[in-house]
Amino acid sequence: KTNTKKYLAPTDGSFDLKKFSTTYDGHLDKETGKEELLKVKESLHDLQEVLYAANSHSILILFQAMDAAGKDSAIEHVMSGINPQGCQVYSFKTPTSEEYEHDFLWRHYKALPERGRIGIHNRSHYENVLVCKVHPEYILSENIPNYNGIEKIDQKFWNNRYQNIKNFEKQLTDNGTIVIKIFLHVSKDEQKKRFLERINDPEKNWKFSSGDLKERALWSKYMEAYQDAIQKTSTPNSPWYVIPADEKWYARLAVSQILAESMEDLKLKYPVLPDEEITQLELLKQQLLAE
Numbered sequence: 001k002t003n004t005k006k007y008l009a010p011t012d013g014s015f016d017l018k019k020f021s022t023t024y025d026g027h028l029d030k031e032t033g034k035e036e037l038l039k040v041k042e043s044l045h046d047l048q049e050v051l052y053a054a055n056s057h058s059i060l061i062l063f064q065a066m067d068a069a070g071k072d073s074a075i076e077h078v079m080s081g082i083n084p085q086g087c088q089v090y091s092f093k094t095p096t097s098e099e100y101e102h103d104f105l106w107r108h109y110k111a112l113p114e115r116g117r118i119g120i121h122n123r124s125h126y127e128n129v130l131v132c133k134v135h136p137e138y139i140l141s142e143n144i145p146n147y148n149g150i151e152k153i154d155q156k157f158w159n160n161r162y163q164n165i166k167n168f169e170k171q172l173t174d175n176g177t178i179v180i181k182i183f184l185h186v187s188k189d190e191q192k193k194r195f196l197e198r199i200n201d202p203e204k205n206w207k208f209s210s211g212d213l214k215e216r217a218l219w220s221k222y223m224e225a226y227q228d229a230i231q232k233t234s235t236p237n238s239p240w241y242v243i244p245a246d247e248k249w250y251a252r253l254a255v256s257q258i259l260a261e262s263m264e265d266l267k268l269k270y271p272v273l274p275d276e277e278i279t280q281l282e283l284l285k286q287q288l289l290a291e
Contacts, residue, residue: 002026002036004258009240015231017223020242022187024250033253040256041081047263048082051116054268057176058113061259062124065184066222067212068194070248074184075120077252078259088113091122100141104128104161105168115176118259125168126181126229129161133225134218162232169238178262179238182255183230184245188219 009015028036051057061078063071075089090111099107105125113119132138136153147153169179195216198208215222234240241258245251273281 002028002254002257004241004254004261007241007243007254007258009230009234009242011234011236011239013231015227015234015240017185017227017230017242020185020244022185022190022244023246024244026250028250028253030247030249033249037077037249037253037256040253040260041077043260044078044081044256044263045083047260048086048118050268050270051118051263051266052086053116053270055116055271056268057178057266058115059118059178059180059259059263060113060172061118061120061180061182061255062126063120063122063182063184064124064126064130064226065245066186066191066219067215068191068198069184069186069245070251071122071184073248074182074252074255075122078120078256081256082118086116087118087120089120089122092124092127095141100143104142105164108168112172112177125165126233129158129165129229129233130222130225133158133228134221158228159232162229165233166235169233169235173237178266180258180262181234181238181240182258183226183240183242184251185242186245188216190246191216 007020009020051059063075065071079087079089088111092107092111095107108121108125111119111121136150139147139153139157140150147157172179195208195212198204230240230242241254243251243254
């Protein structure tokens with residue numbers, strides 16, 4: 001079994017992205033990894049049933065990554081292990097005009113999972129300190145008082161936003177939501193390879209656009225933004241996991257294991273009925289048998 005704890009980002013402010021590899025260096029081969037994934041999916045199904053029945057917690061999984069890191073396929077594989085009735089997936093694109101009329105967390109609040117359910121956010125509230133950090137002009141669309149020019153968006157602004165995010169996540173965890181934050185850590189070389197696959201395969205052409213190359217040109221700025229965001233927001237109550245994503249099969253397995261372990265750690269049990277309800281059930285059972 002993989003030790004997923006080694007992918008946890010430190011929560012004491014010492015996080016260094018350079019110390020986390022994009023490649024899997026363990027003992028599993030691809031075929032064994034796929035077999036392991038099937039076993040984890042079976043346990044996820046059972047754990048989800050108890051989560052739903054207990055109705056005391058919810059799970060929120062956030063996926064962040066560079067383009068072509070495998071977010072969609074990781075979500076697809078996690079989803080295939082759980083009952084879709086107890087799960088919801090949201091993909092966050094550029095905010096709409098309505099969303100820009102609210103604070104930056106508003107649309108994310110609206111997408112939170114209820115108790116007993118699992119929510120998956122494909123991109124998340126972290127876009128506001130990642131893509132917006134690389135393109136600070138996007139912040140101007142938010143019409144925040146006193147921030148009407150790019151020169152005003154300084155380190156104090158970003159520190160304040162990191163604090164807002166930490167407060168938001170603390171409120172969630174205080175009220176029973178388990179927040180699992182996943183950064184799929186892909187290398188620049190692997191991204192290039194996957195982009196070329198998308199261009200060469202007619203069935204994958206739709207996944208590629210010229211904008212992808214413009215963002216790739218800003219790779220080092222994105223790595224700095226991820227470094228800052230993870231360092232400032234990995235907390236004991238909602239830490240980050242930095243998953244090596246150059247081997248898609250392994251990233252899927254690691255994410256599924258992290259979800260299963262997080263649910264196991266809750267030690268949830270099926271609700272036990274009060275004595276009078278058990279007595280009532282026995283009477284109903286006799287009634288059915290007597291038909």
